[in-house]
Amino acid sequence: MAQKPSIPKGTRDFSPQEMAKRNYIFDTIKSVFLLYGFQPIETPAMENLSTLMGKYGEEGDKLLFKILNSGDYLKNAPDELLANKDYIHLITKLSEKGLRYDLTVPFARYVVQHRNDLQMPFKRYQIQPVWRADRPQRGRYREFYQCDADVVGSDSLFNEVELISIIDEVFKRFGINIVIKLNNRKVLTGIAEVIGAPEKIVDITVAIDKMDKIGLDNVNAELAEKGLSQQAIDTLRPLLTLSGTNQEKIATLEQLLATSQVGLKGIEEIKFVLDTASSLNLTAKLELDVSLARGLNYYTGTILEVKALDVEMGSICGGGRYDNLTGVFGMDGLSGVGFSFGADRIFDVLNTLNLYPAETSATTRVIFMNFGHNEAVASLRHMRSLRHAGISCELYPESTKMKKQMNYANSKGIPFVAMVGESEMQSNTIAIKNMGTGEQNNYTIEQAIELLK
Amino acid sequence: MAQKPSIPKGTRDFSPQEMAKRNYIFDTIKSVFLLYGFQPIETPAMENLSTLMGKYGEEGDKLLFKILNSGDYLKNAPDELLANKDYIHLITKLSEKGLRYDLTVPFARYVVQHRNDLQMPFKRYQIQPVWRADRPQRGRYREFYQCDADVVGSDSLFNEVELISIIDEVFKRFGINIVIKLNNRKVLTGIAEVIGAPEKIVDITVAIDKMDKIGLDNVNAELAEKGLSQQAIDTLRPLLTLSGTNQEKIATLEQLLATSQVGLKGIEEIKFVLDTASSLNLTAKLELDVSLARGLNYYTGTILEVKALDVEMGSICGGGRYDNLTGVFGMDGLSGVGFSFGADRIFDVLNTLNLYPAETSATTRVIFMNFGHNEAVASLRHMRSLRHAGISCELYPESTKMKKQMNYANSKGIPFVAMVGESEMQSNTIAIKNMGTGEQNNYTIEQAIELLK
DSSP states (O other), X not given: OOOOOOOOTTOOOBOHHHHHHHHHHHHHHHHHHHHTTOEEOBOOSEEEHHHHTTSSHHHHHHHSOEEEOSSOTTTTSOHHHHHTTOHHHHHHHHEEEEEOSOSHHHHXXXXXXXXXXXXXXXXXXXXXXXXXXXXXXXXXXXXXXXXXXXXXXXXXXXXXXXXXXXXXXXXXXXXXOEEEEEEEHHHHHHHHHHTTOGGGHHHHHHHHHHHHHHHHHHHHHHHHHTTOOHHHHHHHHHHHTOOSOHHXXXXXXXXXXXXXXXXXXXXXXXXXXHHHHHTTTOSSEEEEOTTOXXXXXTOSSEEEEEEESSSOOSOSEEEEEESOTTGGGTOOOOOEEEEEEOHHHHHHHHHHTTOOOGGGSOOOSEEEOOOSHHHHHHHHHHHHHHHXXXXXXXXXXXXXXXXXXXXXXXXXXXXXXXXXXXXXXXHTOEEEEETTTOOEEEEOHHHHHHHHO | OOOOOOOOTTOOOBOHHHHHHHHHHHHHHHXXXXXXXXXXXXXXXXEEHHHHTTSSHHHHHHHSOEEEOSSOTTTTSOHHHHHTTOHHHHHHHHEEEEEXXXXXXXXXXXXXXXXXXXXXXXXXXXXXXXXXXXOOXXXXXXXXXXXEEEEESOOOTHHHHHHHHHHHHHHHHHTOOEEEEEEEHHHHHHHHHHTTOGGGHHHHHHHHHHHHHHHHHHHHHHHHXXXXXXXXXXXXHHHHTOXXXXXXXXXXXXXXXXXXXXXXXXXXXXXXXXXXXHTTTOSSEEEEOTTOOTTTTTOSSEEEEEEESSSOOSXXXXXXXXXXXXXXXXXXXXXXXXXXXXXXXXXXXXXXXXOOOGGXXXXXXXXXOOOSHHHHHHHHHHHHHHHHTTOOEEEOSSOOOXXXXXXXXXXXXXXXXXXXXXXXXXXXXXXXXXXXXXXXXXXXXXXXXXXXX
């Protein structure tokens, strides 16, 4: 039966051209991770629902893809729930497994499960797809890759400095100019302390973030609306108008947070990271940004985020320090710091700025035209030598019209066409045409290797 | 709430050590695919159930992992089916998507869906995990990787020769001695023709396959039991005792199949492939094996399978030619040939024969001990130079006891330990200890790069 084939919404096929670009991104990131002593792990696509549920909030639980149990998946389903079509309470009766939603929870599970085999500090990277039953839209997919790196089992701030160096190196290799925005959760806690409104910390960071767009008066009005006292708003003013160099911002913060022990500790951490990183002559700009609050409840120290300078785009990388990654799996007191590259957004930035290296469209280096059986066999022998020298090549499999064969070469963007006809067989040479210049000459196999290398 | 974390049965975590070995396998295979002009594609983990169902037989449908629809997945479930707990007919009401079961059906779907963008012949490779709800057992997993390469849109037998060259090259790089067993579906059809029992073709190939183990008399008894006439059994005798060189086997087959047009065509194809491949001085042994019948209903021409010679193990690679890959999706007449490497079995063979190259356990090249803040910052600057030269390195993040730091270096198998203390800072040198020989000297950064490269 003929069907019109398609794929589930929010998912993608990747063509050879797209794969070449994606591999360029992943390979670049991987090689930098390795250079910094991070090692890869992989975890299964499916995790037990007991591992995943409750880790991403109520909304996250809904966005998990659940896998129907094998065989008679209804055998544990209570009749009453079925009769009521109570799909919410039936889920865990029908399904024990789900697709991973991110790489952080599987990593926490991995660390706890393999704790006896791991040498701390454990530095791992992980590049795998994740799945979310989100409403698909431009730039948001139901299957997408995450590229995470984390160090767990060490609370040294040198780890932060190393992560910043990795970010700097990766984007330098991509040719993307970036600013790395830095904050510290302890500073945010300190701010909440000094204005006496710890529960308003989210409103405050949201307000700070809007300063550029709506201005001081509107932000203050919004804060009053959220229930902040006039005194608290006055205290916040220097924070809202925080500007200048990182040093100037730090000086203001030190005054503002002078009475908060945790706030001062946060400033000290920021200073360490900024000072140490800046002694390394990084390419990226480092900017203290007290409005940065990603995943507020999750991070406990450094918070960082990366923006591309030359293109309008959300954050392309982000992360921070957490003090209790594995507590939910019964292993307390493990501190870690990590971050994630947004591969899909980096893909878009490289496309927008046209930054892919020319050789990224990796295709066959040379194709041999097919002039018939004996010529093809002679070509295969030459191809063996070329491949031995690391030169990728292929034979057009049919001895059809030259025009058709040439069309194939063109459409694949193959830069060289090799021809072995009767005269080449006699002289044991190969005619090679440079498809860019149109130049054509006869070469011995040694010369051909030299030319094509 | 503390939970004891685990992963679903039949799935695996891969540690850095296992990842290094797996990457070695995949990278080796990939680099050979590219050398032969094959390009990568990727397809989503989830396919529509309408794409997957009915493609793997009734048993296969059961082994598909189905994904519960998002939101109210019961809203389309008829009350009657629910009341009857009719889990079989309810599946398609609760689930529209499944995890891919292999890479062949998604590839066929891809070719049909993107037919207007593809230049034929289309040569693709694909290395991705697949999922099967099989009963897990030693060596059989519910999540495992397949490594497929196919050429579609060409019926030239040169494609078969190229595939055999790829197999030869891949296993040569692995250092695994192999025999490539070859057969042709047309020969099997011819055999069924000449003995006048086309419907017995499966019984016959099973019987041929048992010759080594149970001998001619028992095989003949079995064939008689299956309903073959004495005349048919007599006609088969030369086939059952087929031995000698490929040439000798072909001579016997040519006599046996003299009256079968399709059989003779199959022999001709085998001869072409064997002759052309053997003119290329391959390392692998090529063996005509008329008992080879993998996926009988699927293949229409060449059938091939690879066995490791020095270890007891099932087939580690297999494939063949099919004439109607895409017919089920409404696109007829597309011939192709392809094969699949069994990555998990290759992993086991390399382990058993201890064939992994020494550098496979890719770890950090050098670790800098941490003697305190200033020393660590000085170390970071040296590390920047080393990384610039492509040397992977890391800093032990805490300035704890040397013993603890050295233990970490040892357990990660890091071959060099670098130390920057006060005297090294003054002389702007690095003390480097070779952990293998115990030798330790002071080096300038240039000398260190030379040493560690």
